[in-house]
Amino acid sequence: MRTVRLSPAGLLLALLMLGTFTLQAGYLGFGTTGGPSFAEILPNELLFWLAHSVFVVPACWILVRQIALGWRRLPEKLNELATLHGAEARATLLAGSVLLGLLYLAGRWLILRELPATDDENAVLFGARILADGHLRIPSPAPEGAFYLLYLTRKDGQVGSMDFPGPLFFRALSLVLPAGEVIYPALAAVTGALLIATADRLVGGQFRLVAAGLWTLSPMAFFLSLTTHAHLLSRAFLALALWGWSCLRTKEEPERLGAVALGVGAGLALLCRPFESTAMLLGLVPVLFRPGPHRRHRVLLALMASLPSLLLFAAYNRATTGIWYLPARYAPGATAFSPLEELSLPARLAVNSGYNALMLAQLAATPLLLPLLALGARSSHGRPLLASLTFSLALGLGHENTGIHSLGPIHYSEVILPLILLAVLGLQEAESLTSSFQALRQLIHHGTTALLLSLPIFNLVHGWSLRRQANLQQLPFEILANAGFRRAVVVAPPPAQLYEQRPELRRDVPWVLYYPPPDPSLRDDLIFAKPTADLEALRARFPDRPLVRLSYPPSGPLFSIELIAPPSAPLKLT
Numbered sequence: 149m150r151t152v153r154l155s156p157a158g159l160l161l162a163l164l165m166l167g168t169f170t171l172q173a174g175y176l177g178f179g180t181t182g183g184p185s186f187a188e189i190l191p192n193e194l195l196f197w198l199a200h201s202v203f204v205v206p207a208c209w210i211l212v213r214q215i216a217l218g219w220r221r222l223p224e225k226l227n228e229l230a231t232l233h234g235a236e237a238r239a240t241l242l243a244g245s246v247l248l249g250l251l252y253l254a255g256r257w258l259i260l261r262e263l264p265a266t267d268d269e270n271a272v273l274f275g276a277r278i279l280a281d282g283h284l285r286i287p288s289p290a291p292e293g294a295f296y297l298l299y300l301t302r303k304d305g306q307v308g309s310m311d312f313p314g315p316l317f318f319r320a321l322s323l324v325l326p327a328g329e330v331i332y333p334a335l336a337a338v339t340g341a342l343l344i345a346t347a348d349r350l351v352g353g354q355f356r357l358v359a360a361g362l363w364t365l366s367p368m369a370f371f372l373s374l375t376t377h378a379h380l381l382s383r384a385f386l387a388l389a390l391w392g393w394s395c396l397r398t399k400e401e402p403e404r405l406g407a408v409a410l411g412v413g414a415g416l417a418l419l420c421r422p423f424e425s426t427a428m429l430l431g432l433v434p435v436l437f438r439p440g441p442h443r444r445h446r447v448l449l450a451l452m453a454s455l456p457s458l459l460l461f462a463a464y465n466r467a468t469t470g471i472w473y474l475p476a477r478y479a480p481g482a483t484a485f486s487p488l489e490e491l492s493l494p495a496r497l498a499v500n501s502g503y504n505a506l507m508l509a510q511l512a513a514t515p516l517l518l519p520l521l522a523l524g525a526r527s528s529h530g531r532p533l534l535a536s537l538t539f540s541l542a543l544g545l546g547h548e549n550t551g552i553h554s555l556g557p558i559h560y561s562e563v564i565l566p567l568i569l570l571a572v573l574g575l576q577e578a579e580s581l582t583s584s585f586q587a588l589r590q591l592i593h594h595g596t597t598a599l600l601l602s603l604p605i606f607n608l609v610h611g612w613s614l615r616r617q618a619n620l621q622q623l624p625f626e627i628l629a630n631a632g633f634r635r636a637v638v639v640a641p642p643p644a645q646l647y648e649q650r651p652e653l654r655r656d657v658p659w660v661l662y663y664p665p666p667d668p669s670l671r672d673d674l675i676f677a678k679p680t681a682d683l684e685a686l687r688a689r690f691p692d693r694p695l696v697r698l699s700y701p702p703s704g705p706l707f708s709i710e711l712i713a714p715p716s717a718p719l720k721l722t
Contacts (some may be wrong), residue, residue: 149704151305154639155214158210158213159211159410161207161210162207162208162210163207164203164494165203165206165207165210165310166204166207166605167202169199169200169203169204169207169256170194172199172203173199173609174198175584176192176195177192177615177655178192178193178195178196178199178609178611179193179196179199179609179610179616179656180193180377180553180554180610180613180614181193181554181612181613181617181654181656182552182554182647182657182658182659182661183657183658184648186187186451186491186549186550186552187499187503187550188322189449190654192655193391196609197510197514199572199604200602200609201514201515201516201558202316203216204602204605204606205514205516205598205599205602206600207574208598208599208602208605209594209595211598211599211601212594212597213594213617221250221403223408225387228343230277232512236313237348237557241341241344241345241668242341242345244340245337245338245340245341246337247337247343248336248337248340248364249330249333249334249337249602250333250372252332252337252373253330253333255371255373255374256333256374256375257368258347258611258615259340259371259374259611259614259615259618260374260375260455260584260615260618261618261621261622262613263375263618263621263622263659263660264375264376264664265371265375265377265555265614265659265660266375266552266555266558266659266660266662267298267660267661267662268299268377268651269375269376269377270298270660270662270664271298271299271309271311272309272311272315272316272319272376273319273376273664274297274298274300274309274664274665274667274668275308275309275310275311275316275319275322276309276315276319276320276322276323277323277667277668278308278309278321278372278552278665278668279309279316279317279320279463279476280323280324280639281668281669283674284308284467284468284647285303285306285307285308285468285667286306286307286308287305287306287307288305288306288307289307289665289668290306290685290689291667291681291682291686291689293678293680293681294677294678294681294682294685294686295665295666295677295678296363296378296485296642296662296663296676296678296680297481297665297666298483298662298663298665298671299482300341300482300483300508301468301469301476301479301481301482301483302334302481302483303481308476309470309476310475310476310477310479310482310483311378311473311476311477312378312419312421312461312477313419313460313464313529314378314381314416314419314420314421314459315377315378315381315420316608317419318331318381318420318440319376320607321701322376323497326602329376332375332376333373333374335380335381335384336372336373336380336384336694337373338387339363339373339380339383339384339565340360340363340364340369340385342384342387342388342390342391342510343359343363343387343390343565343568343569344356344359344360344363345357345391345394345395346352346387346390346391346394347359347567347568347569347572347693348395349394349395349398349400350394350529350572350573351400351572351573351575351576353410355572355575355576356572358499358571358572358575358596358600359568359569359571359572361600362513362517362571362600363564363568364566365513365600365603365607366511366512366513366541366555366564366568367511367513367556367603367606367607368508368511368512368513368514368555368561369556370570370607371556371560371607371610371611371614372553372556375555375579377553377555377558378421379420379421379424379558379561380560380561381416381417381421382417382420382421382424382425382561383561383562383564383565385412385413385415385416385417385420385425386414386417386425386428386429386610387413387414387418387428387565388409388411388412388413388563389409389410389412389414389428389432390412390413390432390565390566390569391409391413392406392407392408392412392413393406393409393410393432393435393532394406394529395409396410396435396436396438396681397435397445397529397532399459403442404445404449405448406446407445407446407447407449407450407453408449408453409453410432410433410435410436410450410453411449411450411451411452411454411537412453412454412457412541414429414432414433414437414454415454415455415456415457415458416454416457417429417455417459417562418438418454418458418461419460419461421562422461422475422695423539423546423558423655424451424543424560424562424677425562427539427540427542427543428536428539428562428563428565428566429533429536430536430539431532431533431535431536431537431538431566432536433450434532435532436450446507472593481695491548493545496545496546496547497542497544497545497564498539499550500544500545500547500549500550500551501541501542501544501545502544503550504541504544504550504551504553504557504559504560507553507556507557507560507667508556508557508560508563508567509542509703511553511556511557512556512564512567512568513568513571513599514599514602514603514606515568516599517571517599518573519574520570520571520572520574520596521567521570521571521574521575521577522574523573523574523575523577523578523581524569524570524571524572524573524574524575524577525570525574526574526577527573527574527576528578529569529573530569530570530573530574532569533566533569533573534566534570534662536563536566537563537566537567537570540560540562540563541563542595543559544559544560547559552659553660554614554617555650559694566722574591575596578592579592584654590670598621608721609692613656616655616656617656617657617658617659618658619642619656620653620656620657620658620659621643621658623645623706623707624640624698624707625674626705627707627709628674628696628698628709629700630648631709633674633694633695633696633709634673635673635674635692635694636673636674636675636694636696637674637675637676637690637694637695637696638663638674638675638676638677638679638684638693638696638697638698639675639676639678639683639695639696639697639712640663640676640677640679640697640698640699641678641679641699641700642661642662642663643660643661643662643663644661644662646700646706647702649700649702650700650706653706663676664676673689675693681710683695683719686718687718687719690717691715691716692715693715694711694713694714694715695711695712695713695719696709696710696711697709697710697712700702
């Protein structure tokens with residue numbers, strides 16, 4: 149019979165702290181929101197972060213202590229899971245990956261309502277639809293200048309996507325394959341599996357459980373996994389490169405397997421986000437040049453494995469810009485960025501690299517992770533990972549803007565991989581340093597467990613905030629549907645105008661600030677046009693659709709709907 153020594157006072161205190169946090173979340177409206185500035189953090193978001201650290205983490209610490217006292221066999225059960233190996237370990241990892249994929253599918257439906265989280269996703273979808281129809285460019289949708297077209301290249305009266313080929317190809321694949329949308333949650337789940345396998349090679353045992361917990365529960369890892377962002381793809385392929393790197397570091401597999409995995413992952417990642425991926429790979433590629441009898445063999449294998457992706461990139465550039473090394477994003481006619489000269493180097497250090505370092509500290513897994521990162525950087529495996537992280541942060545000096553942080557700092561999505569690996573390496577280092585101090589080791593174990601236990605509560609609040617944003621993003625579509633408009637052309641200012649003039653919406657502003665571009669084949673139920681569009685040209689272009697004006701009154705109802713002309717009726721301007 150086990151002796152259970154629970155403390156009613158401790159449990160009551162933990163519940164009181166969690167209850168206080170819950171009431172604050174309700175009364176103060178915790179959450180993240182979009183805004184006119186990428187670097188804007190509203191008071192309610194900052195209060196959310198502080199309240200999580202002040203109330204939730206200590207409450208979870210108390211609960212962990214109570215669980216440790218009341219369930220003495222829990223460490224044994226976890227140790228059984230940590231010591232799985234061979235086919236049993238692979239089966240467990242596979243089952244966990246399937247569950248993760250289902251979790252991401254459910255989260256995309258429940259939290260994001262299957263809507264894009266940023267305008268970038270709408271822009272990639274437009275380019276992917278062009279590609280899925282067998283083209284790289286199409287004639288500019290007529291009437292010219294009438295629609296919300298973002299991140300395009302224009303040449304000889306035609307438009308195409310300025311995005312890199314990887315995101316366009318995989319998004320097009322998701323459109324043409326049956327159940328193709330599963331590609332994204334599946335790749336996110338595979339990313340987690342590869343990260344756990346990498347942690348297993350580097351540190352093994354119970355630390356792979358910590359890596360699994362951090363990947364599953366980290367806000368930065370979780371919420372991007374619900375999207376169709378290019379960052380999700382590059383992160384998946386960099387996870388493959390990291391796994392190959394770990395094979396070469398630990399020499400537990402034939403070197404050719406690690407070299408091929410590193411090369412394939414690197415090549416595919418470069419197709420998706422070449423600059424961010426290069427920064428990450430700078431810390432990993434040197435492993436190929438380690439002294440040894442097979443060094444040349446390793447390098448050639450990795451190069452050959454990455455070559456198909458590099459050749460595809462060059463061919464795509466040549467087809468879109470005429471120059472094999474010039475991506476469409478940086479060619480004449482691209483409509484995306486303001487010149488870098490608008491930001492001085494100190495400004496970019498402050499608002500890009502520095503600001504996003506703060507966001508990483510908060511959204512990777514709360515600031516409690518930082519001591520483990522510092523310890524992890526001391527290890528031999530940790531130094532290349534720290535180099536990857538440093539190069540990635542330095543890349544912020546070249547970014548054209550700060551980037552949003554509602555899905556984690558968006559420009560640094562890939563660095564969650566080395567961050568988690570550094571954390572588990574740091575935990576191993578902490579265990580080694582405290583091997584003679586049982587009480588201190590127990591403190592570290594309980595602290596890590598409390599951190600993991602606190603993250604689902606963070607994600608619930610953050611996810612509810614994103615759900616409210618999705619509801620607001622969907623509202624114009626629902627209003628038009630309820631008014632009976634189907635297959636309509638809707639003339640409307642961008643949603644950003646609505647958010648700016650209505651303070652009551654400020655708490656729930658999404659980062660999708662424009663209406664989606666039209667399907668190149670005009671298959672959309674609703675096609676949105678700018679308020680500056682030529683109405684007569686729209687009527688001539690879409691004679692079989694009703695022409696509707698959607699406006700945003702400064703007070704009263706959020707939307708005003710006016711039927712400009714029914715289908716097949718002449719336009720009557722007053």
